[in-house]
Amino acid sequence: xxxxxxxxxxxxxxxxxxxxxxxxxxxxxxxxxxxxxxxxxxxxxxxxxxxxxxxxxxxxxxxxxxxxxxxxxxxxxxxxxxxxxxxxxxxxxxxxxxxxxxxxxxxxxxxxxxxxxxxxxxxxxxxxxxxxxxxxxxxxxxxxxxxxxxxxxxxxxxxxxxxxxxxxxxxxxxxxxxxxxxxxxxxxxxxxxxxxxxxxxxxxxxxxxxxxxxxxxxxxxxxxxxxxxxxxxxxxxxxxx
Numbered sequence: 755x756x757x758x759x760x761x762x763x764x765x766x767x768x769x770x771x772x773x774x775x776x777x778x779x780x781x782x783x784x785x786x787x788x789x790x791x792x793x794x795x796x797x798x799x800x801x802x803x804x805x806x807x808x809x810x811x812x813x814x815x816x817x818x819x820x821x822x823x824x825x826x827x828x829x830x831x832x833x834x835x836x837x838x839x840x841x842x843x844x845x846x847x848x849x850x851x852x853x854x855x856x857x858x859x860x861x862x863x864x865x866x867x868x869x870x871x872x873x874x875x876x877x878x879x880x881x882x883x884x885x886x887x888x889x890x891x892x893x894x895x896x897x898x899x900x901x902x903x904x905x906x907x908x909x910x911x912x913x914x915x916x917x918x919x920x921x922x923x924x925x926x927x928x929x930x931x932x933x934x935x936x937x938x939x940x941x942x943x944x945x946x947x948x949x950x951x952x953x954x955x956x957x958x959x960x961x962x963x964x965x966x967x968x969x970x971x972x973x974x975x976x977x978x979x980x981x982x983x984x985x986x987x988x989x990x991x992x993x994x995x
Contacts, residue, residue: 778814833865833972835876839894840870840974845913853905857913858897859975861889868917870974871926872898877910877978882963884909886928889915904961906984913977919970933961 839862848854861870870889876882889896900913918926 768926780948799843824826828847833868835917835972835974838865838917838974840862840915840917842913842915842975842977843957845911845977845979847979847982852981853902853985855902855911855913855979855981856897857900857977858895859889859915861891861896862894864891865917868919868970868972869923870896871916871918871922872900873914873916874900875912875914875976876963877912880963883914883965883967884961884963886913902981904985905981907982909981912980913979914973915975916967917970917972918975919968919972921968922971925968925971928962929961936961 839860842859844859845855845857848856857872864870870891872886872889874884874886886900887898889898900911916922916944
């Protein structure tokens with residue numbers, strides 16, 4: 755509801771500005787064709803000035819019309835998250851394999867043009883995000899497995915379900931493409947240096963986080979969990995992936 759109010763406020767401000775500019779342009783064009791306002795001492799008698807002011811008024815009028823119409827689809831594009839029924843209902847490590855976190859939830863209605871994605875967000879609250887997987891809904895439910903790379907007892911994970919629009923999809927595609935290049939470079943380096951080993955050695959290197967999300971990437975649900983057990987190489991503390 756809060757996002758919708760922000761959109762409406764922005765749209766209302768833009769429409770008011772557009773109406774004012776449109777009215778100014780119309781007044782200027784009409785006044786020029788009528789020869790100005792001679793009753794107030796503002797007569798425009800020379801034809802060239804009347805034509806100039808009329809053209810200027812028309813241009814200003816078009817600017818006002820643009821301001822009114824350019825955001826006409828803004829409200830349609832906004833999403834009322836409360837109507838989607840998106841939740842993260844469960845998130846827990848598998849008892850038989852603590853390196854895997856099983857995450858599940860619901861989605862009753864996926865807005866047109868949006869995909870549903872699960873992100874791993876920085877548990878400390880900093881703007882750092884790692885897309886995990888697109889969520890595919892069946893019978894209003896979804897489930898996914900997140901494979902941990904490194905963790906220690908009590909480390910926290912913050913899972914967030916996002917609605918992702920067209921711009922957000924492009925950002926995720928770029929993130930994944932860059933990550934694949936990093937993986938390829940890592941494997942090539944390993945082939946040249948077989949003795950090279952770091953904490954990501956078993957599962958590959960960590961991909962750099964996203965620090966800014968697009969405006970059409972909308973948080974829909976989240977859940978935090980504390981991890982139990984530890985990986986073999988968690989000595990350097992909690993990491994985000």
